[in-house]
Amino acid sequence: MTQNMGTVDRVIRIAAAVGVAILYATGVISGTLGVVLGVLAAVFLVTGLVGVCPLYILFKISTRKKV
16 A cells, blocks of 8 residues: 655654553543543554555545655
């Protein structure tokens, strides 16, 4: 698959995922909110590491610079 996420987009997603993981680990978020944010953080982490966002493909969006 062709990457469709730029560096800034990827860094923000990974940072958000790490932030949610820290909040969950310290007990700031828990319960249903913790689970929902945890799933979202997992999606952000995977898409940030891989560099491909399925929703971007669906809407034909790319934040990656053209070379």
